[in-house]
Amino acid sequence: MTGFAISVVAITVAIGVVAIFGLTRLPTARLQLTAFALLAVLLPIWIVFFSGWAMFHMGDDVKILAVASGAASAAVVAALVIGTSIARRIERLRAASARLASGDLSARAPEDGPRELADLGRAFNEMAASIESLFDARRELVAAASHDLRTPIASITAMLEAIEDGLADGSEYIRPLQDQARRLGALVEDLFELARIDAGSLAHELYEISLEPLVESCVLGFEAEARARNVTLERRFEEARALCAPEQVERVLLNLLTNALRHTPADGTVAVVLGSERDEVRVSVEDTGEGISDETAHRMFDRFWRGDSARSADGRGAGLGLAIARGLVEAQGGRIWAEPRESGGARVSFTLPAAS
Ligand SMILES: Nc1ncnc2c1ncn2[C@@H]1O[C@H](COP(=O)(O)OP(=O)(O)O)[C@@H](O)[C@H]1O
Ligand SMILES: [Mg+2]
Numbered sequence: 001m002t003g004f005a006i007s008v009v010a011i012t013v014a015i016g017v018v019a020i021f022g023l024t025r026l027p028t029a030r031l032q033l034t035a036f037a038l039l040a041v042l043l044p045i046w047i048v049f050f051s052g053w054a055m056f057h058m059g060d061d062v063k064i065l066a067v068a069s070g071a072a073s074a075a076v077v078a079a080l081v082i083g084t085s086i087a088r089r090i091e092r093l094r095a096a097s098a099r100l101a102s103g104d105l106s107a108r109a110p111e112d113g114p115r116e117l118a119d120l121g122r123a124f125n126e127m128a129a130s131i132e133s134l135f136d137a138r139r140e141l142v143a144a145a146s147h148d149l150r151t152p153i154a155s156i157t158a159m160l161e162a163i164e165d166g167l168a169d170g171s172e173y174i175r176p177l178q179d180q181a182r183r184l185g186a187l188v189e190d191l192f193e194l195a196r197i198d199a200g201s202l203a204h205e206l207y208e209i210s211l212e213p214l215v216e217s218c219v220l221g222f223e224a225e226a227r228a229r230n231v232t233l234e235r236r237f238e239e240a241r242a243l244c245a246p247e248q249v250e251r252v253l254l255n256l257l258t259n260a261l262r263h264t265p266a267d268g269t270v271a272v273v274l275g276s277e278r279d280e281v282r283v284s285v286e287d288t289g290e291g292i293s294d295e296t297a298h299r300m301f302d303r304f305w306r307g308d309s310a311r312s313a314d315g316r317g318a319g320l321g322l323a324i325a326r327g328l329v330e331a332q333g334g335r336i337w338a339e340p341r342e343s344g345g346a347r348v349s350f351t352l353p354a355a356s
Helices: 002-024 029-055 061-101 115-164 170-199 211-221 223-228 246-262 294-299 308-312 321-331
Strands: 207-210 232-237 241-244 269-277 280-286 336-340 346-353
Touching: 002 029, 029 061, 061 115, 115 170, 170 321, 207 211, 211 223, 211 232, 211 241, 211 246, 211 269, 211 280, 223 232, 241 246, 241 346, 246 269, 246 280, 246 321, 246 346, 294 336, 321 336, 321 346
Parallel strands: 232 269
Antiparallel strands: 207 241, 269 280, 280 346, 336 346
């Protein structure tokens, strides 16, 4: 008797395993579900019939058969309905990704239905939204870059034409032509630097150095300009050793000092503060200029973003300096941020990892 039961179990398991393997080969989820429903109903029925036949002859097999086929049909219909609804949602997701692939960045997938599919739809939509905003940013960048490139080119062309037409003497245009060419060169250089930051190919070696001499030499470079504009340059240095790429730190600091001096009126003060905290070193440049709003403090690190005053003053920076500074600082494992000062003016700070 036990031997018989064991063999029924073994045969059932064997049939089940073979059937499940067969199921996974079916081409669509709908078919797999339907076949699975059939299997789930037919396997128990097979046991009932087989044991009934083996143990005692059943008189009522027609009724059992009827109940069994009813149950099987219901299960198959349920599986078909569920399968169809899942398949339809997957189809909508597939259609959305096909639209996205063909360049329609506004394509979104449905986010309803069973949780797994809703999660999948949501993940797809997040991906699509971030691709869309990346493309928008790229487009704006190209537009801003071409605008800024066009201005000096137009001005160079106009001056050259004036010389060619004999409307102006060449020598009086040499300086402005040089200025515009220099501006063009600086812009291309900045764009190139940004591209390298984006590509993550800023390979620079990090050294453990004392920051004080480096910061001092940068500040010294601004002494003459500050004196000419009657701006006091203040230094508040503490001993600080950092692990950094000295040339890049210099570039960042020169940029912050240029900005601070540009925004500080006569009789103002620009202070450079160097200090160290536990595992990082901090450099701040404070000024007594017109200051910044909280919103500006965030936006000023965006590429090509310039404040109104900077925008109207033609010939000044392109709004790339702080974006590059951020890239350089972050590539060395530091942070950079700006904040308004309580006493007015702005403070822009960056950190670098302290030398061990
Ligand atoms: N110290 C500062 N005080 C006030 N505004 C500042 C200061 N530094 C930068 N900004 C604002 O941030 C903008 C972006 O600065 P930056 O990226 O260096 O570009 P750029 O110097 O070419 O204008 C500036 O146009 C200016 O409006
Ligand atoms: Mg600048």
